[in-house]
Amino acid sequence: xxxxxxxxxxPVSRNHDESIDITLGPGLYKSVxxxxxxxxxxxxxxxxxxxxxxxxxxxxxxxxxxIPQTNDYVIGTIxxxxxxxSYKVSLQDFSSCVLLSMMAFPNATKKNRPNLQIGQxxxxxxxxxxxxxxxxLECIDPTTxxxxxxxxxxESGYLFSITNLNFTRELLFNSESPVLQKxxxxxxFEIAIGINxxxxxxxxxxxxxxKSDVDMDIDESxxxxxxxxxxxxxxxxxxxxxxxxxxxxxCQHKSPDQIDTVLxxxxxxx
Amino acid sequence: MTFKVRTSVLDNSDGSAELTTSDVKLIVSxxxxxxxxxxxxxxxxxxxxxxxxPAVGLSTTxxxxxxxxxxxxxxxxxxxxxxxxxxIQIIVQIxxxxxxxxxxxxxxxxxxxxxxxxxxxxxxINGCYFALVDAGIALYSSFASTCISITKPxxxxxxxxxxxxxxxxxxxxxxxxxxxxxxxxDKKATKLLLIDSLGEFTEEELFTVISKGVEQTELLHENYQxxxxxxxxxxxxxxxx
Numbered sequence: 001x002x003x004x005x006x007x008x009x010x011p012v013s014r015n016h017d018e019s020i021d022i023t024l025g026p027g028l029y030k031s032v033x034x035x036x037x038x039x040x041x042x043x044x045x046x047x048x049x050x051x052x053x054x055x056x057x058x059x060x061x062x063x064x065x066x067i068p069q070t071n072d073y074v075i076g077t078i079x080x081x082x083x084x085x086s087y088k089v090s091l092q093d094f095s096s097c098v099l100l101s102m103m104a105f106p107n108a109t110k111k112n113r114p115n116l117q118i119g120q121x122x123x124x125x126x127x128x129x130x131x132x133x134x135x136x137l138e139c140i141d142p143t144t145x146x147x148x149x150x151x152x153x154x155e156s157g158y159l160f161s162i163t164n165l166n167f168t169r170e171l172l173f174n175s176e177s178p179v180l181q182k183x184x185x186x187x188x189f190e191i192a193i194g195i196n197x198x199x200x201x202x203x204x205x206x207x208x209x210x211k212s213d214v215d216m217d218i219d220e221s222x223x224x225x226x227x228x229x230x231x232x233x234x235x236x237x238x239x240x241x242x243x244x245x246x247x248x249x250x251c252q253h254k255s256p257d258q259i260d261t262v263l264x265x266x267x268x269x270x
Numbered sequence: 271m272t273f274k275v276r277t278s279v280l281d282n283s284d285g286s287a288e289l290t291t292s293d294v295k296l297i298v299s300x301x302x303x304x305x306x307x308x309x310x311x312x313x314x315x316x317x318x319x320x321x322x323x324p325a326v327g328l329s330t331t332x333x334x335x336x337x338x339x340x341x342x343x344x345x346x347x348x349x350x351x352x353x354x355x356x357x358i359q360i361i362v363q364i365x366x367x368x369x370x371x372x373x374x375x376x377x378x379x380x381x382x383x384x385x386x387x388x389x390x391x392x393x394x395i396n397g398c399y400f401a402l403v404d405a406g407i408a409l410y411s412s413f414a415s416t417c418i419s420i421t422k423p424x425x426x427x428x429x430x431x432x433x434x435x436x437x438x439x440x441x442x443x444x445x446x447x448x449x450x451x452x453x454x455x456d457k458k459a460t461k462l463l464l465i466d467s468l469g470e471f472t473e474e475e476l477f478t479v480i481s482k483g484v485e486q487t488e489l490l491h492e493n494y495q496x497x498x499x500x501x502x503x504x505x506x507x508x509x510x511x
Contacts, residue, residue: 003496003499003500003503005403005412005495005496005499006403006408006409006410006411006412007409007410007411007412007453007454007455007456008412008455008456008457009455009456027408029349029352029408038410038411040349040352040408040409040410041403041406041408041409042403042499042502042503043503044503044507060507061406061503061506062406062503062506062507063284063285063405063406064283064284064285064405064406065284065301065302065303065304065405065406067303094301094304094305095303095304095305096304096305096355096356097305131352131353131354132354163281164506166506166507167509170509170510178511179509251509252509253508253509254508254509255508255509256509256510256511
């Protein structure tokens with residue numbers, strides 16, 4: 001593991017005669033005035049060949065503030081409508097809001113628009129990002145034109161935040177990560193991971209809301225909540241969901257050999 | 271010399287560091303890049319909001335001066351045009367100062383000995399470095415700061431001593447003290463980012479102080495900054511097998 005600090009020398013010597021193209025990833029910066037490459041973040045230096053004659057260099061580092069990049073998968077909260085054409089979506093508290101066009105849904109037309117309410121959450125892909133333009137999201141898989149798993153995340157699941165963004169990247173991109181595999185030995189779950197530090201998870205059927213439950217809460221006072229018809233399996237699913245959330249939040253600070261203990265501890269009452 | 275750092279101490283900010291030196295203790299918190307208020311927005315670079323809060327009481331003009339000195343220095347190292355129309359908020363909360371330590375936690379009204387000392391500025395700069403790295407803000411280079419004092423001339427032989435990281439007593443017996451901050455590229459001190467002096471001194475003395483500063487900041491970078499940051503990175507990737 002080679003650790004690099006801001007201002008260190010770029011660890012790869014370059015010969016201009018060699019016809020290898022260099023692609024710079026996060027943490028590296030080519031200064032405008034000169035031809036030198038500068039590391040600007042502290043982290044682990046990585047280098048990977050991506051194509052023939054093309055080499056990718058980047059610095060893997062943790063951060064807690066999400067900066068949108070094209071093709072990122074994110075979870076956003078609808079916070080408003082802009083000009084009747086797009087939704088205003090918040091990806092993280094205090095960050096600038098991004099736009100989600102009403103046309104960026106499968107089968108959307110001028111007459112057939114999606115009906116999203118303020119406060120609902122969506123799983124989306126960043127379709128357009130850059131410093132000088134407003135960031136845009138879309139809920140379509142660009143290769144098929146279908147929803148591809150994007151779109152509204154319903155209220156049966158639970159949304160929570162992971163502060164370390166490097167851990168959400170690990171969960172999303174590393175299919176061999178033991179964290180989710182171990183969780184699947186305990187429960188059946190559906191998960192949406194946004195690399196902006198938000199995770200939506202639903203274990204079993206999640207929270208099942210019956211129309212009658214909602215009506216009863218309004219008609220009668222909350223004293224009747226205990227007698228409400230929320231079935232036992234739904235209650236168990238909610239408990240399991242919360243245990244899974246506890247487990248995933250704890251895992252970002254644990255080493256791989258501690259995962260089993262964390263899992264047992266989180267699911268201790270279930 | 272004690273120099274202890276803990277990073278990511280605050281759960282709700284994007285980057286934070288707690289720095290403890292022999293005299294000063296402070297916490298630096300970074301939030302950003304976030305959406306600025308319209309009046310703070312700059313069209314092509316990130317704006318910086320710097321707040322220094324004293325250990326006791328309200329902030330005074332003294333804290334404003336500290337903020338301005340920090341701003342001038344940080345503007346030179348943060349790659350600000352990577353975050354146009356964004357805000358980076360930097361808050362320095364001083365927790366203990368050499369004066370407060372000697373006077374039971376409060377500033378006294380009769381500051382008859384050291385009226386002002388700049389050691390807080392020194393600690394604030396070093397604290398900012400760790401907090402900025404923790405927040406993942408792009409920096410042109412690393413930077414480190416050190417404090418050097420020059421003793422009053424000896425009565426008999428006129429000898430003067432240079433003291434690195436002086437204590438309060440040593441500051442009281444000094445004719446001047448200096449804060450030197452260097453940018454560090456590839457483990458070598460390169461650019462002088464800030465120098466702030468208090469007291470009486472000659473040009474020759476100042477040059478000696480600067481050359482000692484080069485040495486000291488390189489040592490600080492090699493011995494402490496690299497160690498604490500590689501610990502931090504190992505901690506961030508603890509789940510990696």
